[in-house]
Amino acid sequence: MTVLLVGNYFGHEFDALATAVRERGTEAVTVDTDEWPSERPLTLDPGAGSLTVDGTTLSVDDVTGVFVRHNGLFVPAIRDYTDGVVSEDDNPYAALTQLREYRGLFRSLLRTVDAAGGTVFPGLDGLRWQETSVAACCRLGEAGLPVPPSLATSDTAAARAFLERHERVVCKPVAEFGGVKALTAADADVLEGLTTPVFLQALVPGDDVRCYVLDGEFLGAFEYVSDVEGFSFKTGDEHPDAVPADLSAAAVADVREAVAVSPMRYAAVDLRVDGGDHTVLEVNAGGRFALADRSGVTDVTDALADALVSDAG
Known part of the structure; x- marks a missing residue:
């Protein structure tokens, strides 16, 4: 029996969860999505019902639980692209297509495990x-x-009016994940000439x-x-x-x-x-829990490990 830990790797969480799962007698395998796109091989074989990562093959039927950090599924790779880590000479459409296809393969893995009776956390x-x-x-x-009072819009006038009604506003992406900014009336210029929708919430x-x-x-x-x-x-x-x-x-x-x-x-x-x-x-x-666990305030690690292993049994 195997539990998969899938997402961009933060050692203090995935390591702790992997240790807790193994202490309960179940194997834990970490699949760091930040390792792709790359030339490292990744195969999901529907006919054989298997997953192969770096030459190691696992039967999907043996994968009894998966914990996924959803907000790490290739978002850092997209951010690397926009931050210029990927060469400007590269075809942006090809790069985004590559990320989309890898994401699609991992989503297919999760649905395949779910269809085979495995547990997928957080859902x-x-x-x-x-x-x-x-x-x-x-x-x-x-x-x-x-x-909180909220507004999603690409209308500059509507955005400015919302900002004027509230002392402080949080500006964040409508979809996916990304940077969050706090705005006040002094930052109104940020909302000028909007061409992309933003999600505003009163702080x-x-x-x-x-x-x-x-x-x-x-x-x-x-x-x-x-x-x-x-x-x-x-x-x-x-x-x-x-x-x-x-x-x-x-x-x-x-x-x-x-x-x-x-x-x-x-x-x-x-x-x-x-x-x-x-x-x-x-x-x-899949919210982060290491800070609270390390501080002794919570014990999310053991609760998740218990659930994954219990479901595995």
């Missing part, structure tokens, strides 16, 4: 949820959960809190703490500390409901908590 449709963040926000609001008051849920069970929460004035983990590159967060029963109930609204079995939910009030910002597929 097979988690990536689709992340790729349609505006629709996800709508779903959360329709479920009666508190979400509501409060502290940044991340929570974890697995199969409906609340696994704990922590608050991001930084010495940077006005810091928000949504808008800065600083490396904050994690301290335990004491949430109200209403906040915990909303966190669990937010994940229930999504297609995920495992997810990280980001909140802004202001006294007795809270706002649900996002439900993240």
Whole structure:
């Protein structure tokens, strides 16, 4: 029996999860998606029902569980391209097609494992949820959960009007993943001449809190703490500390409901908590958990390993 760990490699998480899975008597194999596109061989053989990575072949039927970091599935490779790591002489259409085809192969792997009865965490449709963040926000609001005022638009006038109505605004991608910027009225020029849609959300008051849920069970929460004035983990590159967060029963109930609204079995939910009030910002597929685990606030690693091995059995 084998558990696959798939995504862009962050050793402190994948290593810890692989160790926990092996301690439970199940083999763990890490597949670092940052290794492709490359000349390293990768084969999914539907007829044989097998996956071959670097010459090692695994039967899909033996892959009883997969943990996927959805937001790392070739997004760094796209960022490398836009940052000029890929030569400007390269054909951009060919490069993007190459990334698309690799992504399609990995998605096919996940669906093949799922069809064979294996478990895929955080959920097979988690990536689709992340790729349609505006629709996800709508779903959360329709479920009666508190979400920040939001607007997705390519209309400069509408974007500027939204910025004027709110003291601080978070500007982030409509789809996929990418850089997030905090804007104030002084940054209005950023929104001039929009040719690509942006997703704007009011940066509501409060502290940044991340929570974890697995199969409906609340696994704990922590608050991001930084010495940077006005810091928000949504808008800065600083490396904050994690301290335990004491949430109200209403906040915990909303966190669990937010994940229930999504297609995920495992997810990280980001909140802004202001006294007795809270706002649900996002439900993240395969959200990072190393900071909270290392700080002793949560034990997401063991919870995930237990679930993967239990499903394997």
